[in-house]
Structure formats: C-alpha cells, structure tokens
Amino acid sequence: MTIEQELVKKLRSSNLRPTKQRLEICRVLFDRQKTFHFTISDLAQILNEKSKNKISLATIYNTVDVLKSKGHLKEISINSDKTFFDTNISNHHHFFNENTNELTDFYDEDISQIKIKKNIPGKKIKSVEVLVKVANNN
Amino acid sequence: MTIEQELVKKLRSSNLRPTKQRLEICRVLFDRQKTFHFTISDLAQILNEKSKNKISLATIYNTVDVLKSKGHLKEISINSDKTFFDTNISNHHHFFNENTNELTDFYDEDISQIKIKKNIPGKKIKSVEVLVKVANNN
DNA sequence: ACAGCAGTTTAGAATCGTTATAATGTAGAA
DNA sequence: TTCTACATTATAACGATTCTAAACTGCTGT
Structure with a gap:
C-alpha cells in the first residue's frame, strides 16, 4: 500500500473524508520516519510553510481532535502551557x-x-x- | 510550632509577607491531613465559600505561582485542560x-x-x- | 455525467484560563 | 506614627481553543 493510500485509510477509518486539507495535514503528521511530537501551532506553521494555500486553524484543530479520538494520535502532558501530541501511539x-x-x-x-x-x-x-x-x- | 506559625514560615521563606489573603490561601492548601490536588478554580471556589471577603483571582494566581517556584507546591500534568497542583512535593x-x-x-x-x-x-x-x-x- | 445533500472548510467571533496593568491599600521598619 | 516598598484588586489584555454560520465540495444515486 502506498503512503498516500495509508493516509486515506487512516482518514476513512476515522470517518473523515479524505479532503485535500486533511491529506495535507496527514502527510505532515504521518509521512515521516521518526516519531513526531508537536503542538497545534507547530503543525500550523509547518503547513503554512509547506503549502501555498493555507489551511484554517479550525480545520487543523478539528482534524487533530478526531485523529486523536480515533487513536491515530496521542496527547501527551508534560507541562501545561500547551497541548502536545505524539504520532507514536x-x-x-x-x-x-x-x-x-x-x-x-x-x-x-x-x-x-x-x-x-x-x-x-x-x-x-x-x-x-x-x-x-x-x-x-x- | 503551631500550624499558623508554619504557614507564616512557609510564606516568609518564599519572600512573601504573611498577609491575611495569603494566610487564608495557605490554610486551605496546607492545613489538612491528606495531599491536596487542585486547580486554581478549585482553590478560588473553596476560598469564596470559606471566607466572607473574597480574594481576587490575581492574588490566588500570584501566590500559587510563587509557592510553586519556591518548591512548596508541585505542578502536575495529566491532561492539558487545566493546570493541576499538588501539595505533596x-x-x-x-x-x-x-x-x-x-x-x-x-x-x-x-x-x-x-x-x-x-x-x-x-x-x-x-x-x-x-x-x-x-x-x-x- | 451531474444534481443534491451531507459533510467540510473557513474567517471571525466567542470563550476560558492565565497574565499584565495601574490605582489603591497595608505590613513592617524606623 | 509615618513612610515606603510590597500587596491587593478590578479590569483589561492575551493566547489557546472552541463555536458559528455561511460558502464550498466529496460522494452517492440517478
């Protein structure tokens, strides 16, 4: 299965349609070798640099929240300033x-x-x- | 040493003058048998119920922050909704x-x-x- | 292929916890 | 008691997150 197909599968299994915004988000999150630890603002910044048409913060929050609730992302608590997520589930x-x-x-x-x-x-x-x-x- | 003296000592060792607001806060925090896990809003609510003249949120935040930085309270991270503190250091x-x-x-x-x-x-x-x-x- | 609808995206407003501000009050030294 | 540095306060500001409602789009049935 190609990476792209994996991403689509991940979205579908979360009851999310594989829209271009969501795929873009998933590429940043899951198309990498090492575990990725991030905050929403890290992710938003990467997405802004990466793609020409920017993705709304609301979409980023929604997608990450659903991926988390479906078990594709994990929330980690270290300090309370910001919410961290982990692609290592x-x-x-x-x-x-x-x-x-x-x-x-x-x-x-x-x-x-x-x-x-x-x-x-x-x-x-x-x-x-x-x-x-x-x-x-x- | 009486409890009240302990509380004064705790404040002085944090370079805080033992004002009536701070003492009231410390009584809630430290004059108890068991470890106390709380959020700022828990603490504010208890203080409001307990005493007639209410203590400003700003004072509560400031006092807890200083007590934490001086090691009399510990911050604990479980989920990221709210900041929890622990009197068990x-x-x-x-x-x-x-x-x-x-x-x-x-x-x-x-x-x-x-x-x-x-x-x-x-x-x-x-x-x-x-x-x-x-x-x-x- | 395409119409229609349910689901999606978006900007901006709203909310909530926390921090900063600046005016007023007070502990404690002299 | 007086004075000054420190405290308290209400309120404004801030930043992360959630909500809203209008515009948009993937997908199913035809």
Missing part, C-alpha cells in the same frame, strides 16, 4: 529535556519491568507511562 | 481515574524499583514519575 515513555524542552521517546525495553503493587478497587490499569525529566548537571 | 506517582478524573498518590514502595537503561548524553536524571491510568472494566 504505542504505550511508551518519555524523556523531557528541561533545558531545551525537547521530548524523546523510550520503550519498555529501556526500563526495568514495572509492577504496581497497589490497586484501586474496581478499577483496571489502562496504561503505565513514565516521565523522566533530565537536565544539564550544572 | 515529594517525588511520587499518580493514579488517574479516567472515569472520575480523580488523582491518587502512590509512592516508591508501591511500585517495583525503576531502572532506566538508556540515557541522554550529558544530561542527568532529575526525576522519574509514573502515571497509571485506571478505569472501570466495562
């Missing part, structure tokens, strides 16, 4: 570089196995994610 | 109940020891915190 962990505000993914194989020894009655664990904050020594 | 972990949006603390003794097997060159780990999302089974 697997259960994974983050390094947060306090000096540069950069995020780096890491996976279960990079951490010792985590066992939670306490539970909340009547509740089931849905996810376990670790946030490691790092900074320069000085 | 120790390194600890959270359960987030997706059904009720409630937060519960848990500590290192409630989890297996965590070893990070990867590192970021030139950076030092400042904190490791785990977020466990839980929800009803159905």
Whole structure:
C-alpha cells in the first residue's frame, strides 16, 4: 500500500473524508520516519510553510481532535502551557529535556519491568507511562 | 510550632509577607491531613465559600505561582485542560481515574524499583514519575 | 455525467484560563 | 506614627481553543 493510500485509510477509518486539507495535514503528521511530537501551532506553521494555500486553524484543530479520538494520535502532558501530541501511539515513555524542552521517546525495553503493587478497587490499569525529566548537571 | 506559625514560615521563606489573603490561601492548601490536588478554580471556589471577603483571582494566581517556584507546591500534568497542583512535593506517582478524573498518590514502595537503561548524553536524571491510568472494566 | 445533500472548510467571533496593568491599600521598619 | 516598598484588586489584555454560520465540495444515486 502506498503512503498516500495509508493516509486515506487512516482518514476513512476515522470517518473523515479524505479532503485535500486533511491529506495535507496527514502527510505532515504521518509521512515521516521518526516519531513526531508537536503542538497545534507547530503543525500550523509547518503547513503554512509547506503549502501555498493555507489551511484554517479550525480545520487543523478539528482534524487533530478526531485523529486523536480515533487513536491515530496521542496527547501527551508534560507541562501545561500547551497541548502536545505524539504520532507514536504505542504505550511508551518519555524523556523531557528541561533545558531545551525537547521530548524523546523510550520503550519498555529501556526500563526495568514495572509492577504496581497497589490497586484501586474496581478499577483496571489502562496504561503505565513514565516521565523522566533530565537536565544539564550544572 | 503551631500550624499558623508554619504557614507564616512557609510564606516568609518564599519572600512573601504573611498577609491575611495569603494566610487564608495557605490554610486551605496546607492545613489538612491528606495531599491536596487542585486547580486554581478549585482553590478560588473553596476560598469564596470559606471566607466572607473574597480574594481576587490575581492574588490566588500570584501566590500559587510563587509557592510553586519556591518548591512548596508541585505542578502536575495529566491532561492539558487545566493546570493541576499538588501539595505533596515529594517525588511520587499518580493514579488517574479516567472515569472520575480523580488523582491518587502512590509512592516508591508501591511500585517495583525503576531502572532506566538508556540515557541522554550529558544530561542527568532529575526525576522519574509514573502515571497509571485506571478505569472501570466495562 | 451531474444534481443534491451531507459533510467540510473557513474567517471571525466567542470563550476560558492565565497574565499584565495601574490605582489603591497595608505590613513592617524606623 | 509615618513612610515606603510590597500587596491587593478590578479590569483589561492575551493566547489557546472552541463555536458559528455561511460558502464550498466529496460522494452517492440517478
């Protein structure tokens, strides 16, 4: 399947018609090798630089919201200034570089196995994610 | 030392004069047995109910910001709608109940020891915190 | 192919949390 | 008590996000 077909499929599976705006957004999000961490304004800026006819902010918000609710994007909370999203939707962990505000993914194989020894009655664990904050020594 | 003296000390150590508004805020925050998780609007509402003369939102924001920057409060990021604060400033972990949006603390003794097997060159780990999302089974 | 409609995009207004402003009030040192 | 630097306040400003309603378009049925 070509990338373009993948993108269309992703949109259709979210009950979104593959319009040119949405495809443009999806290309930025998903047509890349590495995980992409972004805010709406990052994305809007990239889209503006990339294409001649600009896409309305409302469309960007709507598309990202739907992609998120359908599980194609994940929201990550590091600080509360802005909402970050992640194209890596697997259960994974983050390094947060306090000096540069950069995020780096890491996976279960990079951490010792985590066992939670306490539970909340009547509740089931849905996810376990670790946030490691790092900074320069000085 | 009485609670009231503790509160005054906490304010003075933050370079804040112990005014009646600030003391009122600190009583709500720190004069309690259990950890308190709150948003600014939670706090504002409690303060309004509690005392006759209401405290300006600006004062609440300023006081909380300073207390946070001086390490008497901790900011926690769960979702990005609102900024949450925590009176528990120790390194600890959270359960987030997706059904009720409630937060519960848990500590290192409630989890297996965590070893990070990867590192970021030139950076030092400042904190490791785990977020466990839980929800009803159905 | 194309008409028609449901779904989409858009600019701009509205909203909400948070921060800034500037006038008035007050804690605390002398 | 007086004075000054710090605090408080109401309100304005701001920025991210959501809403609105009018114009536009993909897609289905013909």
